[in-house]
Amino acid sequence: xxxxxxxxxxxxxxxxxxxxxxxxxxxxxxxxxxxxxxxxxxxxxxxxxxxxxxxxxxxxxxxxxxxxxxxxxxxxxxxxxxxxxxxxxxxxxxxxxxxxxxxxxxxxxxxxxxxxxxxxxxxxxxxxxxxxxxxxxxxxxxxxxxxxxxxxxxxxxxxxxxxxxxxxxxxxxxxxxxx
Amino acid sequence: xxxxxxxxxxxxxxxxxxxxxxxxxxxxxxxxxxxxxxxxxxxxxxxxxxxxxxxxxxxxxxxxxxxxxxxxxxxxxxxxxxxxxxxxxxxxxxxxxxxxxxxxxxxxxxxxxxxxxxxxxxxxxxxxxxxxxxxxxxxxxxxxxxxxxxxxxxxxxxxxxxxxxxxxxxxxxxxxxxxxxxxxxxxxxxxxxxxxxxxxxxxxxxxxxxxxxxxxxxxxxxxxxx
Numbered sequence: 142x143x144x145x146x147x148x149x150x151x152x153x154x155x156x157x158x159x160x161x162x163x164x165x166x167x168x169x170x171x172x173x174x175x176x177x178x179x180x181x182x183x184x185x186x187x188x189x190x191x192x193x194x195x196x197x198x199x200x201x202x203x204x205x206x207x208x209x210x211x212x213x214x215x216x217x218x219x220x221x222x223x224x225x226x227x228x229x230x231x232x233x234x235x236x237x238x239x240x241x242x243x244x245x246x247x248x249x250x251x252x253x254x255x256x257x258x259x260x261x262x263x264x265x266x267x268x269x270x271x272x273x274x275x276x277x278x279x280x281x282x283x284x285x286x287x288x289x290x291x292x293x294x295x296x297x298x299x300x301x302x303x304x305x306x307x308x309x310x311x312x313x314x315x316x317x318x319x320x
Numbered sequence: 321x322x323x324x325x326x327x328x329x330x331x332x333x334x335x336x337x338x339x340x341x342x343x344x345x346x347x348x349x350x351x352x353x354x355x356x357x358x359x360x361x362x363x364x365x366x367x368x369x370x371x372x373x374x375x376x377x378x379x380x381x382x383x384x385x386x387x388x389x390x391x392x393x394x395x396x397x398x399x400x401x402x403x404x405x406x407x408x409x410x411x412x413x414x415x416x417x418x419x420x421x422x423x424x425x426x427x428x429x430x431x432x433x434x435x436x437x438x439x440x441x442x443x444x445x446x447x448x449x450x451x452x453x454x455x456x457x458x459x460x461x462x463x464x465x466x467x468x469x470x471x472x473x474x475x476x477x478x479x480x481x482x483x484x485x486x487x488x489x490x491x492x493x494x495x496x497x498x499x500x501x502x503x504x505x506x507x508x509x510x511x512x513x514x515x516x517x518x519x520x521x522x523x524x525x526x527x528x529x530x531x532x533x534x535x536x537x538x539x540x541x542x543x544x545x546x
Binding site for chain 1: 327328331335337362363366367369370371372373374375376377378379382383385386387389390391392393394472473474477479481515517
């Protein structure tokens with residue numbers, strides 16, 4: 142993400158420029174929706190979370206401290222909202238029929254679609270804090286430093302949580318054997 | 321049994337975070353220790369599986385839904401500085417240039433509304449860098465619909481903003497560049513500000529038609545400099 146451009150857009154938002162906020166929504170709706178989908182595995186919840194994230198971001202834009210990266214700030218809101226949604230709903234639902242249709246393409250793609258479902262299902266068995274580090278690293282391309290800023294934990298804790306999360310994911314995929 | 325540092329080296333390699341001086345250390349470890357090789361292979365494979373997962377496209381209309389839910393407000397004061405002077409100066413210049421280019425083009429098509437330009441709002445938006453790109457403001461003064469309409473944004477993406485009080489639910493058909501956009505304004509006792517994405521590539525005006533319960537209330541046109 143372009144930090145300098147984000148900073149300018151945030152400044153314009155605070156000056157009352159709605160167009161600037163629309164640009165931020167346009168820029169971040171896809172990564173935030175994707176993060177919410179990987180956290181929740183539920184299209185309606187992910188949609189609601191995405192909407193709430195932008196609403197909260199707008200309402201608290203005055204509190205945003207520009208010494209931090211904007212994407213770190215908004216991803217933090219996204220993960221917190223996703224975890225809140227998980228706690229509220231206490232569910233992790235299987236893929237809907239629509240999502241299956243989306244993923245099952247021609248015969249030669251069925252294998253990879255099944256593999257994807259297997260990985261996503263394993264991801265959903267992880268604790269939410271473990272799932273969050275996997276989402277940050279693998280779906281939002283966050284560095285250890287970014288993850289530390291987003292989660293508000295030391296770099297060393299980020300690494301140990303990520304290693305534990307991967308081990309748990311590996312075990313969920315294939316028991317205790319090799320992948 | 322691998323120690324903490326060795327595990328950290330393996331994950332750092334998988335994550336592309338290996339420091340320059342650590343490459344040789346990792347290579348020696350992988351050559352010497354089958355357990356390290358097995359973990360390295362597993363983590364690389366796992367990483368590949370995760371990155372092969374398909375992304376999810378946001379549902380159609382999500383951006384509009386988000387923008388419609390925002391309780392827009394006027395400019396606010398930041399607690400801390402946001403951008404340095406090197407960012408502010410070009411922005412001021414751009415705002416001044418945009419202001420100089422803007423032309424208030426407004427047409428009255430004989431609607432039952434009292435339609436005119438709010439000159440004070442126009443003049444207030446021409447030069448100040450603290451105000452977003454200006455748009456001509458169409459004032460609506462009907463028994464059941466009162467307020468203003470403005471077109472905002474750039475040619476790449478435009479929004480249309482209604483700041484109106486409506487005594488009855490109103491549907492607005494906004495035709496821009498041959499594309500019809502339909503918006504619904506709920507009844508409200510006071511003015512409510514609502515912003516919608518404007519699809520189509522309008523040349524210099526957007527035609528508006530207002531309906532209530534399927535009956536046309538009239539037409540108007542809001543113009544802007546492309």
